[in-house]
Amino acid sequence: MFFPPRIGSYYQDGFQGYRTLVLGAHHVCLKECEFKHLCCTPEGVKTMDYKCPCYEQFAGVLCLHDSNNIEIEAFCDDEAGYPTYSTFTKFLLGRKAPLTIEEKIDFWDHLAFANLLQCFVPQKVTPSYAECPELYDQAIPDFVQILDQLKPQVVYVWEQITYNAIMANKDRLPGLRQEPLFPEHPTLQLYKFSYETELPTMTVAKIGEILHSVFSKIALAKTPDAYRQNVVKPERAIYNALRYGLLDYLEGRFVLNSNFPEKESGCFLATMLVCYQFDGWSDMDKLFVKYNKSGEPINLRKIRRFKPDSVDDRDREAHFKQAIFKAH
Numbered sequence: 001m002f003f004p005p006r007i008g009s010y011y012q013d014g015f016q017g018y019r020t021l022v023l024g025a026h027h028v029c030l031k032e033c034e035f036k037h038l039c040c041t042p043e044g045v046k047t048m049d050y051k052c053p054c055y056e057q058f059a060g061v062l063c064l065h066d067s068n069n070i071e072i073e074a075f076c077d078d079e080a081g082y083p084t085y086s087t088f089t090k091f092l093l094g095r096k097a098p099l100t101i102e103e104k105i106d107f108w109d110h111l112a113f114a115n116l117l118q119c120f121v122p123q124k125v126t127p128s129y130a131e132c133p134e135l136y137d138q139a140i141p142d143f144v145q146i147l148d149q150l151k152p153q154v155v156y157v158w159e160q161i162t163y164n165a166i167m168a169n170k171d172r173l174p175g176l177r178q179e180p181l182f183p184e185h186p187t188l189q190l191y192k193f194s195y196e197t198e199l200p201t202m203t204v205a206k207i208g209e210i211l212h213s214v215f216s217k218i219a220l221a222k223t224p225d226a227y228r229q230n231v232v233k234p235e236r237a238i239y240n241a242l243r244y245g246l247l248d249y250l251e252g253r254f255v256l257n258s259n260f261p262e263k264e265s266g267c268f269l270a271t272m273l274v275c276y277q278f279d280g281w282s283d284m285d286k287l288f289v290k291y292n293k294s295g296e297p298i299n300l301r302k303i304r305r306f307k308p309d310s311v312d313d314r315d316r317e318a319h320f321k322q323a324i325f326k327a328h
Contacts, residue, residue, distance in 0.1 A: 001142040002046060003027070005114035005150060006068035014153070015092070015110040018197070021152035022088070023143070025126070025159040026117035027067050042119045042138065064120075068113055076104040084158060087188050092156075112150050116162050118142050129164035136165035140172050147176070153197040154179075156190060163191045234276045 011019060062070065074080040078101055089099060089107050099107075116139050129136055143166075147155075155176065157163050166173065175196040184190070232240070241247040247256060272278045 001145055002042065002065055002118040003068055003115060004065065005112050005146055006072050006108075007112045007150070008109040010110045011112050011150070013110060015107075018153040018199075019112075019151065020110070020154045020156065021112045021114065021146070021150055021195075022156045023158065023162060024084075024113070024115040025162045026115050026119070026121045027071075028121055028126075042117075068115065072108050072113055076108055077101060084188070087185070088156070088158070088190070091185050091188060091190070112152065114143075114146050116143055116165060126161065129161050129168060133165075133168065136161070137169060140165070140169045144173065147173075147195060152195050154199070155193040155195055157193060158188075158190060160189045163189070166193075234272070234278075237272070237276075 005021070014020060071080070071082065072085075075082045075085045086099070089104060090096065093099070093103070093107060116136065118139055127135065157166060166176070167178075170176065177194050179192045179194050179199055181190060181192040238247065272283075276283075
């Protein structure tokens with residue numbers, strides 16, 4: 001591991017009662033110099049640790065491997081904007097107004113922070129996981145080391161590319177389990193995981209809010225016909241449920257996430273039955289997989305396009321298709 005995590009002074013006290021790690025994607029180098037190609041590889045960056053031209057005036061004080069500390073402290077002291085840090089901090093604190101320096105310091109002093117990749121990435125040249133899986137896969141052992149060192153109970157993951165890398169390597173990350181995150185932030189790509197910890201299940205009221213978002217066009221109505229006229233396509237509803245962490249796709253079939261309270265486990269399926277006249281879980285599977293007359297899966301159906309808003313969203317859709325295809 002080249003970039004050790006930034007560990008807040010009160011990390012062991014936890015945030016909202018849980019030791020919490022924030023995992024970003026990577027550091028970005030904004031400067032152009034003759035050594036940049038070295039800093040953008042896991043091995044090359046080690047040779048530049050104390051030789052970065054940006055830190056010449058701080059020789060012996062600042063070095064590249066301390067970048068996690070440098071970024072957090074620069075954000076907390078208002079020395080750098082870092083919009084993702086600001087948006088995340090306000091979101092978890094439930095704040096809209098600007099934060100004071102003291103509030104930012106107190107918040108990050110209760111968290112740990114690390115990036116997945118152990119090298120810099122050139123500005124605006126971040127490859128998606130689908131484009132360069134080996135770049136992200138080789139960073140997983142370092143992430144495992146961070147988990148072993150910090151033993152977080154909650155892990156917040158920034159960016160779709162980081163999430164895709166984790167989900168593609170979940171067999172190498174025992175103890176890490178995706179948790180429902182609600183409400184979602186409208187712009188921040190954020191995902192929540194637990195690590196070797198059983199988090200409290202959601203309340204019935206919270207489940208109702210999430211289901212309303214999953215079936216986002218549902219309006220309160222008294223008849224099934226009125227419901228069916230206002231719902232999203234079934235593929236989108238299932239996709240939303242997977243995204244929120246309400247559903248998993250395991251061993252070739254859809255199952256409810258274990259964090260979904262057992263007494264309310266019929267809510268999602270019941271809504272599917274009313275909205276789409278499904279007979280059961282198998283009907284959801286048939287939306288995506290084509291079977292022969294013998295009942296054997298033969299190929300993946302064409303999934304309706306979800307009108308992704310970005311490259312990362314297209315990457316998410318590709319990962320979703322791949323997960324379903326691999327299960328068959």
